[in-house]
Amino acid sequence: xxxxxxxxxxxxxxxxxxxxxxxxxxxxxxxxxxxxxxxxxxxxxxxxxxxxxxxxxxxxxxxxxxxxxxxxxxxxxxxxxxxxx
Numbered sequence: 001x002x003x004x005x006x007x008x009x010x011x012x013x014x015x016x017x018x019x020x021x022x023x024x025x026x027x028x029x030x031x032x033x034x035x036x037x038x039x040x041x042x043x044x045x046x047x048x049x050x051x052x053x054x055x056x057x058x059x060x061x062x063x064x065x066x067x068x069x070x071x072x073x074x075x076x077x078x079x080x081x082x083x084x085x
Contacts, residue, residue: 003051
C-alpha cells in the first residue's frame with residue numbers, strides 16, 4: 001500500500017515534533033512552529049505528513065486565514081511567485 005498524505009491533528013503534534021527532532025534536526029522553522037503551536041503561542045498552521053504513524057516526509061500547509069494573520073503574507077508571496085513565473 002502506498003503511503004498517503006495525512007493532515008496532522010493537534011493531538012498528533014507531539015509525535016510530529018519528536019519525528020522532526022530525530023529525522024530533520026535542521027528544520028528549525030518547522031520544528032519551532034510545531035513547538036509554538038503546542039505551547040499555544042502560534043496557531044493556524046496545518047501540518048502534513050506522508051504516511052502516519054510511519055512518517056516518510058513532513059511539511060506545512062498554507063496558514064488558515066481564520067486563525068492566523070500571517071496568511072495574507074503567504075497569499076501575497078504565492079501570487080507574486082505566480083506572476084514572476
